Amino acid sequence: MFHRNKPLRAALAGVAALSLSMLAACANYSTPTTAAPAGSATGGGAAAPTLVSAGKFTVCTHLAYRPFQFKDDAGKTVGFDVDLMDLVAKKLGVTQEIVDIEFEQITSGAVFAAKKCDAGAAAITITDKRKQATGFSDPYFAATQALLVKSDSTVTDLAGLKGQTLAVQAGTTGHDYAKKNADANGYTVKVFDDMPSGANAVLAGTVAAAINDNGVLYDFAKQNPTTKVATEFATGEHYGFNMAKDNTALLTVVNEVLKTAKSDGTYNDIYKKWFGTDAPKE
Structure with a gap:
């Protein structure tokens, strides 16, 4: 009895193997711990990215x-x-x-x-x-640092901030740039946790200016026309x-x-x- 069914079991196994191979050929990266099939976006035979949460x-x-x-x-x-x-x-x-x-x-x-x-x-x-x-x-994305001031401000560069306060965002390249140039230009650096807090301090007049990436400061000035971008600094950054x-x-x-x-x-x-x-x- 078992001998008679061996060819049938072998045929079924072949069909199952073919089905699995077809599924693998159509797979994406939605199963984070499995290897990507040959010819996938990671390249032939490369492991799929591991994600912290499935799906x-x-x-x-x-x-x-x-x-x-x-x-x-x-x-x-x-x-x-x-x-x-x-x-x-x-x-x-x-x-x-x-x-x-x-x-x-x-x-x-x-x-x-x-x-x-x-x-x-x-x-x-x-x-x-x-x-x-x-x-x-x-x-x-290519970026650089920029200086945000009130629209009626006469400040056009860091030297114009002598004796005044410059807002920066903690841990940013703008923060580093401001600290590096503080002594030479005579301003005080005030650190904020996020970009909006520093920019809003300019808006409120509690600081003279804020330094941050040009893209976000131009957007802020567009949304808040009582501010403007006074200048940019050639820092040559890329995201x-x-x-x-x-x-x-x-x-x-x-x-x-x-x-x-x-x-x-x-x-x-x-x-x-x-x-x-x-x-x-x-």
Whole structure:
């Protein structure tokens, strides 16, 4: 009896194996602990990215940093960085979940060590110091520092702040730039936890100026016409998305998504959506 059924069992096993191979060929990255099939987005035979929560691409940010990431009137987190990370989530076959957390927890890599997030998307300038702590994607946005003042202010540079107070955001490259130039220009640095607090201090007149990335300060001045951007500083910065240094599979996917988005026009569409103009040519 068992001998008669051996050919049948062998045939069924062959069908099952074929079915599994077909499923594997159609798989995406939604199962975080399995290897991606040959020919997938990570390259033939490469391991799939490991995600901290199954079915989710968990992204750490620090709100608010309009237009990169902020809450809209409905309370939903939106922005330039959010849209780009949605492309990564789509490639992984999952949905993006955003965690608002202290900026320095992201840049130091603490959020990755604690398994709180898969990636950081918070308009993070790539620096040598930060690269020692986390992995970084290819650059996706060029930035520089800028100076926000009241619209009737006569301040046009750091020297004009002598004897006055300059607002900075903790843990940022703007904070570093302000400290480096404080003694030479005779101003006092006041540290705020986030960008809106420092910018609103300018609006309220409790500080003479604020320094931060140009993109967010131009947006703030647009929303608050009693302020203006007095000048920019040629710091030559570039943003990158960061992640744990050993999560090379995720790094590969993020870089592939950025490359594809730039080549097929998706990046430019997102850029134009948030900045009102075409992305600058690289």
